[in-house]
Every structure is written in structure tokens, then in C-alpha cells.
Amino acid sequence: MPDWSNYRGVLVYVEQRNGAAKNVSWQLLGAGQKLAAKLDVSLMALVIGDQVEHLAREAICYGADRVFLCEGPELKDYRTRPYSRITLKLIEDVKPEICLFGATATGRDLAGAIATHLPTGLTADTTELDVEPPPSRLLLASRPAFAEKMMATILCKQYRPQMATARAGVFQALPRDPDRKGEIVRIPNPMGEEQIATRVVEFIEQKSGVNLEEAEIIVAGGRGLGGPEPFKMLKELADALGGEVGASRACVDAGWIKHEHQVGQTGCTVRPKLYFAIGISGAVQHTVGMSNSEVIIAINKDPDAPIFQFAHYGIVGDLFKIVPAITAQVRQRKA
Numbered sequence: 047m048p049d050w051s052n053y054r055g056v057l058v059y060v061e062q063r064n065g066a067a068k069n070v071s072w073q074l075l076g077a078g079q080k081l082a083a084k085l086d087v088s089l090m091a092l093v094i095g096d097q098v099e100h101l102a103r104e105a106i107c108y109g110a111d112r113v114f115l116c117e118g119p120e121l122k123d124y125r126t127r128p129y130s131r132i133t134l135k136l137i138e139d140v141k142p143e144i145c146l147f148g149a150t151a152t153g154r155d156l157a158g159a160i161a162t163h164l165p166t167g168l169t170a171d172t173t174e175l176d177v178e179p180p181p182s183r184l185l186l187a188s189r190p191a192f193a194e195k196m197m198a199t200i201l202c203k204q205y206r207p208q209m210a211t212a213r214a215g216v217f218q219a220l221p222r223d224p225d226r227k228g229e230i231v232r233i234p235n236p237m238g239e240e241q242i243a244t245r246v247v248e249f250i251e252q253k254s255g256v257n258l259e260e261a262e263i264i265v266a267g268g269r270g271l272g273g274p275e276p277f278k279m280l281k282e283l284a285d286a287l288g289g290e291v292g293a294s295r296a297c298v299d300a301g302w303i304k305h306e307h308q309v310g311q312t313g314c315t316v317r318p319k320l321y322f323a324i325g326i327s328g329a330v331q332h333t334v335g336m337s338n339s340e341v342i343i344a345i346n347k348d349p350d351a352p353i354f355q356f357a358h359y360g361i362v363g364d365l366f367k368i369v370p371a372i373t374a375q376v377r378q379r380k381a
């Protein structure tokens with residue numbers, strides 16, 4: 047193995063849009079902190095944007111020891127060229143042994159550009175992260191492989207840094223500590239606006255888009271609903287609670303609801319405060335995507351349904367009677 051002894055520390059990229067960080071960034075700091083503790087190194091974060099110093103302070107509250115901050119009006123919106131240049135220069139200067147990014151559209155673009163340029167290895171969509179203790183210090187990045195039928199642990203032995211992306215909801219953020227102390231290091235942007243070939247002309251929000259990964263409450267339905275129509279009933283409960291509607295793959299495959307609502311191995315990984323599993327049996331491909339929810343309430347007419355093994359509260363009965371009753375109670379309490 048080459049001598050990589052000058053590469054030390056764990057770096058997490060803090061993704062933001064319009065000055066608001068993606069939760070996955072804080073979750074990755076939580077995962078990164080465990081790796082850094084095992085390796086006895088510092089946890090670093092990188093914040094890029096316009097007027098985003100508050101996020102550098104937040105990164106410290108969520109576990110970073112040192113935050114590199116690069117600000118400028120030309121960095122307001124994500125663009126591959128300047129963001130990757132800044133990150134590459136930082137990696138060159140600071141030499142972290144591990145770099146973590148959210149598996150978002152931006153994180154995938156940025157991590158891919160950097161790994162290609164360095165060049166080094168990048169494990170995408172990791173679901174488990176660990177390290178071999180010194181002297182090997184190898185990152186053990188695990189993810190489903192071979193049509194999601196097995197878990198593969200991928201190592202990057204020959205190159206540094208070792209890089210990985212992870213989806214939102216897979217890892218847990220540390221509790222926010224407002225009194226935590228850390229260092230903020232300002233770094234320059236090596237590219238002026240005139241050197242950047244692309245312009246962001248307009249940002250069009252997807253109006254109907256659901257954001258399951260950031261949702262605090264999810265009301266998810268399965269094949270037990272029997273068709274697309276009962277999803278309206280789930281939407282009523284979700285609206286009453288201020289949550290989003292999720293679904294099992296069976297419903298998506300049947301064309302009852304769009305794929306963006308799917309939770310599980312081939313859908314979203316979620317970690318809400320409250321997850322309703324309604325008419326969902328609890329197949330492993332579904333539970334891998336929601337079992338980390340803080341509180342799970344399952345409603346199923348089959349008392350032996352596997353979902354009850356994951357649920358904190360289980361209601362055995364007909365969902366068509368139970369769901370409207372819960373919605374009515376929620377509305378009554380809010381009135």
C-alpha cells in the first residue's frame with residue numbers, strides 16, 4: 047500500500063440551498079464523528095455559499111471541530127466548476143483521509159467530479175460506514191449490491207481520500223449542542239464569475255414534489271389499501287398531522303401512486319419522528335427504508351404481519367375504519 051500517512055481527518059461537505067442546510071449534512075457529521083473518534087482525528091466540515099456563516103456555526107453545533115467556509119455572491123447557487131475547484135483545493139491543502147457527501151443530486155455531482163479529478167474511489171449510496179483501526183485506517187463503506195440482494199463492503203486501498211455518499215435518513219445526527227466550540231477557517235474562492243462558464247438562469251421549484259427524506263411525519267400506505275382511491279384518506283391524515291404521504295413499492299408498481307412516494311430499498315430512506323405503516327406487511331425491502339423512524343405505528347388486519355416486529359404501537363384491524371377515526375381525533379384535538 048502507498049504511504050498515506052500525511053492524509054488525516056474526516057471531512058463532511060455541508061450542502062445548502064438558499065442558506066438552509068440539508069439534514070443529510072448533519073446526519074453525515076454524526077456518522078463522521080464516529081469514524082473520527084475511532085481514528086483519533088478531527089472532524090472537519092466544508093460550507094460553500096453566499097452569506098452562509100451561520101451554517102458553519104451550525105456544523106460546529108452538530109459535531110465539527112473545524113469548519114472551512116468559502117463565501118461569495120458567485121457561490122450562491124451550486125455550480126459544479128467553482129464548487130469542485132474549492133473542494134479540490136481544500137483536499138489538496140488539508141489532506142483528509144475520508145470525505146463524505148450527501149447522496150443528493152448536488153452531492154452526487156460534486157463527489158463524482160472530485161473523485162474523477164483526483165483520482166480516487168467513491169462508494170455511492172452507502173448504508174453503513176465504519177473504519178478499520180490503525181494502522182490500516184481503511185474506510186469500510188457498505189451498500190446493497192447485485193440487484194440489492196446482498197451487502198458489499200467496498201474499500202479504497204490505493205488512493206486517498208476515501209470517498210462516500212450516503213442518502214438522507216440513513217445516519218443519525220448528533221443532538222445539536224449550541225455551546226459546542228470549534229474553529230471556523232475562511233478559505234478563498236479561486237474562481238471569479240468570469241471564469242465560470244455556466245449561469246443559473248432560473249430556479250423552478252417542483253410544485254407537486256414530496257420531500258419524504260426531510261419529512262417529520264409520514265403516513266405510508268401499502269397494498270392493503272386495495273387501490274389508488276384510499277390514498278386520499280391517507281392524505282387527509284397526513285394533512286391533519288402536517289406530514290407527507292409515503293407508499294410501499296407494491297402500490298407504486300400497481301400505478302396507484304408516483305415513485306417519489308416510495309419508501310424502501312429502491313425508494314427513499316426515511317427517518318421521521320412518526321411513521322404510519324398502513325396496510326403494509328413489512329417486507330425487508332420496505333423496512334430497511336423506515337425502521338430508523340423514531341416512532342412507528344402499524345395498522346394491519348393480520349396480527350402476524352411482520353411490520354408489528356418493527357412497530358412501537360400496533361393496531362390490529364381494518365384500516366378503513368381506523369384511519370378515519372384517527373384523522374377525526376387529530377382534527378378534534380387541533381380545533
Ligand code: FAD
Binds near residue numbers: 365
Ligand atoms: P403486501 O405484502 O401485500 O401487504 C399488504 C398488507 O396489507 C398485508 O399485511 C395485509 O394484512 C394488509 N391488509 C390488507 N387489507 C387490509 C385492511 N383492510 N386493513 C388493514 N390491513 C390490511 N418494497 C417496498 O415497499 N419498497 C422498496 O423500496 C422495495 N424494493 C424492492 C426491491 C427488490 C429488489 C425487491 C425484490 C422487492 C422490493 N420491494 C420493495 C417489494 C417488497 O418485497 C414487498 O413486495 C412490498 O413491500 C410489499 O408491499 P405491501 O406491504 O404494501 O404489500
